[in-house]
Amino acid sequence: MDAKALAEGVIAGRLNADELAAGFTDLHAPLTDHEAVVAADRCYFCHDAPCITACPTDIDIPLFIRQIATGTPDAAAKTILSQNILGGMCARVCPTETLCEESCVREMAEGKPVEIGRLQRYATDGLMAKGVHPFRRADPTGRKIAVVGAGPAGLACAHRLAMKGHDVVVFDAREKPGGLNEYGIAAYKSTEDFAAREVDWLMQIGGIQMQTGKAVGRDITLEELRADHDAVFLGIGLGGVNALSAPGAEKDGVLDAVGFIADLRQTPDLSALPVGRDVVVIGGGMTAVDAAVQSKLLGALNVTIVYRRGRARMNASRYEQELAASKGVRIICNASPVAVHGNGSVREIEFEYTDDALQPTGQTFRLAADQVFKAIGQSLTGADLPDLAGGKIAVTGAGRTSLDGVWAGGDCAAGGEDLTVTAVAQGRDAAEDIHAALAT
Template sequence: MSNTPFSDGIQAGRLSSTDLFENFGDLHPRFDDHEALVAADRCYFCHDAPCMTACPTDIDIPLFIRQIATGTPEAAAQTIFDQNILGGMCARVCPTETLCEQVCVREAAEGNPVEIGRLQRYATDVLVDAGVHPFERASSTGKAVAVVGAGPAGLAAAHRLAMHGHNVTVYDARAKAGGLNEFGIAAYKSVESFAEREVEWLLKIGGITVETGKKLGDELSMSGLKADFDAVFLAIGLGGVNALGLDGENKTGVDDAVDFIADLRQAKDLSKVEIGRDVVVIGGGMTAVDAAVQAKLLGALNVSLVYRRGKDRMNASAFEQDLAASKGVRIITNASPKALIGNGSVCEIEFEYTDNDLKPTGQTVRLTADQVFKAIGQTLEGKDLPELEWGKIKVDEAGRTSVEGIWAGGDCATGGDDLTVTAVAEGRDAADDIHAALSA
């Protein structure tokens, strides 16, 4: 007898391959040519466009939309990539509803913004799918730069440095480049191995060598990098996962949400990915939502996302919260985990309700759970790092750290919010500052 979504325990194959294929289809399918023209025609092409100000990478949004409207998506892609070399992935995962589209004039007037994200995807896909790389390297400077971390910040920095003519070596602890884009994004947001294809496309600039399986503190040392390279850019992300601090956290069925998402993204056959019947996700950010939604899509019967503060304090956007609810995820707020219950394997988890100041109310609730995912934030890992501030590498506006010759950006640094598009901007800007320093 085949498994069903209602059988007990953590197991694979809760849904048929057909159902899984449908569940994990593209969240926002690419526009066809006609759809793109219609969507572009809604833009007012504002002179002082608020959408540009809201974009962390400063893309000239009215220009690229006008280029789409005039039937030149290749030119639109060039406009996007000039500022954001990972514009294809950002078009898929950026919270545009809280950035460019939120301030769109049509959003203010009609509650219906121009679909900037999908238009950006349409344009960038034209070049990436064609394998066309619109940038050339400058003449070699003879300078060598190490980039540690092959995620959005590291890749953006590497590409800009290569454009300036520097020789770049990118190191990453994992077996594959891509970082968050490859391992940390929900599968339905990046289908058909797009993250991997985007990395391959980016590397067409030349001058970039990628070495995987090399982690800072193990195979790499700060002293060695400083000795071997003219400059170093750290983009190591946040590798550690915060613990709940509860007894029994090592019980079977208590797992890290980031590992679950990474394993799912790398799975060749979704029908072999195991999931529980009753799943509880603890956290209120994008990782928590991605884990909860995908648990439901894999066939879990009951999925609850529990956050210790109110919905208005969740890091996940209102769109992501609504997406979770639409997939059948129950969102419980103002509740903190108190106890993991079960002999060897988790079977229940107890929460205590809190007020808006996180003070316990004395009221508790138990949720049945054969699988619990922790998504309560990540921490920086590494040895001999530059000066830290608030648990991250302290940087100035240009990405410079407390150590001369070392820059940092992305989630590991104090620069900005933890968004892919922000990481790209930080990597790009640090690369320009590195180039200026090496050219002085």
């Protein structure tokens, strides 16, 4: 963490090693063999299953659950991975409560859906533990594709293209591949270096060359990539963080939540990560919840999420909101920051209540804060990009951009939903479109 974040009250080692280990254990324990069979037996195996429609990657959920129920979990894993090559991570981080499980007939009839996410993890983890890669690379085509960004969209695109027999070079600005799966997911959702292990497993398909520490615009240009490759896929994510416009936002202790989560994910020693006594997180999405919960797990005494709209409009799901509350995080809605107070470092942050139309009411309040995390959205960065729409890369069909031979997907593309599973679907579909275009 930036040394400027260190202020009175922001210290490392608030909790001992045992307390930290307990807080950052796996959020959901994996199912045992018996538990998986029992959970699978609850599925009705609907013919026109609404859960499939609700899954952005169109996994045949009743089929893979039936395969688990009949004692063939490896076949279930292949069913999942044929549609979603990052099915292991998605089983951990997907908001299944608002996707497949919300659409489950059991949920509608009884209020308790089939545990689709945990069953998906059971199948994919079992296959990965065996070191088995269920797909084979087709004969080489002689075509070479550049994939920019080693996040979910880029990895899914690269794997599908490699399966088709193309040679793929993946460029990523960071030192590790994985994108948000590696740097942006709460540590208690992805434990034991799962993101890195999943990338290593994915690379077993062959035909993919990974070049980390290579940023487009800094180390290589998009025009060079277009000249040297038969096609280019952009899965660059959103590298910029929206600014906090309130006066005093430049004070020490006002930080980006994305950077905080990345630091936490990469630190070898959680006890060395500074956290405030009074932490305020501004925002209402998954990043805000992840930053708030992890601050609490690091030992912060008071943690508050403040969101400008009503709770029903928070991007974080109701489940995530309840998770935050269960960890002692307070959530205040319909309030916007108007000033950051303090002499050099933040000491208080002032908010004003707003109505449903985001109009100020004139009522203000202050929260003590020695650490403030901004989780108010990210923005696209980069030069010489294809045409934009709404601040993201404009795409048509399966990710085609305004530049010939250039596709895009994931958070950087218009229509992205800031979900790992959606990014995987877009990367996969773009790869199929690239393959079809190269075959003509």
